[in-house]
Amino acid sequence: MIPKKVLLAPIDPVHDVGIKMIRRGVEEAGHQTVLLQPDLTPEEIIREILKHSVDVVLLSRSLGYGVAEILARFVDLADAVGIRQSVRLGIGGMAIRPELAAELGFDAGFGPGTTIEEALAFVEGREYVPQSVRQKKEKKDIVKGYTYKYRNETIAGLLSRITDNILSWASDKTSPGVLRAQVREELWDVDRWRNYEKMTEFLEEYPKLCGDLPRNFYEKGIMHPKTRRFVREEVVALESYIRATRERMEVPRLQHTLLKPLVFNQYGTGCPFQDTGHIKVSEAWGADGVIHFDPSWGARTEGFLDGFLTHQEDGTVITPANLNRIRNSLEPGTLWQVRAHRGLNTPETVVLAGKFKADLTKINICYGALGAGTDPARLTVDAVAAIRYAAKYGMHFDVVTNEELSGVPAYRAFAGMLITVDLALRLGGRPILQPLFCFSPEVMLEGYMRDNYVDFNVAKIAALRRIIDAPIWPGAPIGFLTHTEDRVQSSTSTAYHASLAAMLGVDAITVASSDEAYSGGPISVPAKVDTLRAVAEGFRFFGGSRIEPSGQAGVWSGEIEAGIERVLKQVVDRGEFVDAIYDGILGSREEGVYPGRNGRDTVMKK
């Protein structure tokens, strides 16, 4: 490389920070620089260029009306004095784009986000090849490094007894959901499906195990009233959209200097095309993973439909084609979670997710049997099967505690979560704890967050860590019930919760879009960007620093741990785990939850 002589000038009253940074990079690369003072006239700068016989000139200037004419005059002078062809001219500034640089007569324009390398490439007259960040993001294993060893032996003992009970109780039972999962697992092959091979045996068996809606679909071709198939033009447009978006998108990291938490964001507009748009935005604004959720009627329906289907309301219909299309739209480094935790299709969802190589799923017996309406006995049978499939496909899963939102105290929801966790460990699964970071009815009533949102959330994490060495993924989403229809407030609140999560060293978080609580329909892309940008700013602001919770966090953490132990004892004392749910030990009618009724009396003897 031949060293160049570079003149740098802030043709601006004051703004010269950026150009000083560029200068340092240029000098470190072995070039000679001349830095002029700010606020010189074009004539004065031209004079310096002539005096120093430089090879390259880099100007910086913030733009306003009339400034463009000053810069154009500078280029004109350079042209008229005959140096335009021998000296390369670059312009940088906040509003500079290539189009404007061309219009002003410069050889290059450097806008916001310009790297030293980019400026250096210009100085050295070589083509700037942006460092690809697409391949930089690699999937991270959330559970890696955790031993799952219990630190609270009493709780470990209680959980072991409950798991014994669940496995024993479920050992001679099955359900339509379990049977469908079995058919899907054994008779439906993803490669044959991709090759358009007809799976006759599957199609003979599967509809028999479905409810009316899917059976009518398979036998009579009747579609769910709020769904329709995509037409060919839409499919072509979707493929073209994905291709075009991939070509120009980058996949940044949100975490600044931190290694975690991973940031997840859900889609589920109902329309897989729109979902794909949301996924690409989430990826392009730094989300590490995306979450698929199905419509509420999907959880109450025995069986899945088929085909590439769009849906009028929230929640994206689970079909092989929908999962396949969405899977194929993901960037290689994006983690994909397919929720399976609550409905009548829990085990089959896990099977399908596994066949389409999802990274994560979501299973919880207690929340699914209380907050979302599936019969406790049915969900227990289904969850045992689902966890076995998750273990088989190597899909880790979070165990959510959203019953807190209905009024169940954290310690009781955590007891339910730990029951599923222990069951999962026994069955070879790798569960992830998912406490809520939320302004729940419990904290409202008890005043736990009267002063701040920090202490009680810190208490939850501390309590769980004292019980078991397991990964923690607060959700879902963080800041639940702190959000309002004000998008600034909403995204700011998420950013603070995300920063708190980062300070606590948790492994992942799920963030809401800023209009998620009040959208009155599908969440919007700008609102998704709001939150991801806010979270990135939070991570940037706090970096590796810490905040100090008050002493109250320690007190509450002890109370939560004691409460968990108390609830687990009650479950053990009750005898049957399923009865404990029916009796309200893991969430009562007084607190606001009821045992679910979907799928009641569908549990069968094997």
Next chain:
Amino acid sequence: MKQLTVGIAGTAKNTGKTTTTRVLLEYFQGREVGVGITSIGYDGESVDNITGLPKPRIFLQKGDFAAVTEKCLEVSSARMKIMDRMDIHTPLGRVVCGKVMKEGLMVIAGPNQSGHLRMIRQWMGNQEAGLVIVDGALNRIAPMVETDGFILATGAAHTVDIDRLALETHSIGVICNHPEIMEIPYPLSSHGKTLIWSREGDILTELPAFLFEPEDLAGVSRLLDSASLFYCPGVISGPCLGYMGELPFREGMKFVFDDPVKLLLSDVITAHRFVERILAIGGRVGYLRSLPLLAVTVNPFYPSCRYGTHQYQADYIDREALLSRVKAAVDVPVIDVVSGRPEQLDVFWKGLWHI
């Protein structure tokens, strides 16, 4: 018919360069004259790069020639057969030349420096383009030296002061059209310095090619009696011209510059006064190469910035007052290309071929 390269230069952004280009283009499209177009700026975008206000678009017809960057082709609906890829690189990619095969809108950004414009002009010269239009950029004037003459687009976006607009336009007209074409001996013109020499042909002093401060002219006042010719190959600033205009040069003193752009790049009113002053004392001012001002277009539009929101909105000064005052200030055609009558346009454009 000879080939003509016409530049469209502006006094500022938004003075109507692209509108003038469009009207000129539309007039000649479909006639017997083949048309070629390029731009030293960035034209045809839907909104302004700075103000965000709507901009006029450029529509090219089948058979038109164009020199644009590769990126322009990506965002244009017109389809062009690329005939040559030029060794001209810009922030928007390499400049390519070709012929329009399918009509449509075209974003036009081409070479943005004089040397590169010369290459494009030469390329167009080898095609069937009888008229080559070079759309300008902002207030840029330097590359216009590569044209046969230019149309000046001026208006309220430069200043809302109509008197000032008229005065500046008058000055530009005088600077471009009144001085004569002169020759100086080759060795002197390639010397790369500002020179003053005597009636006997001796060099009295050498000065920098680029005269920015009156101090650069130190010593000139001592040569007034013996000096007969002053030649500046580079740019000379307004203060330098002001200083020289005050010196009592002898009658017959000649001042030679490379082309009118060198004076236009100074303060045009000062440069105009300098020319008038030298002519008044019996001196002469000339250029090695001419750059005639062919016509003036006026535009009453200007973007006004709303206080508080910092958003731009369209605003206008008195259209008729602007037109009549500028008309009175110059002896070339002056037209409002937006509201001018078709027959005026006809006369106006036909007049171009007389240069």
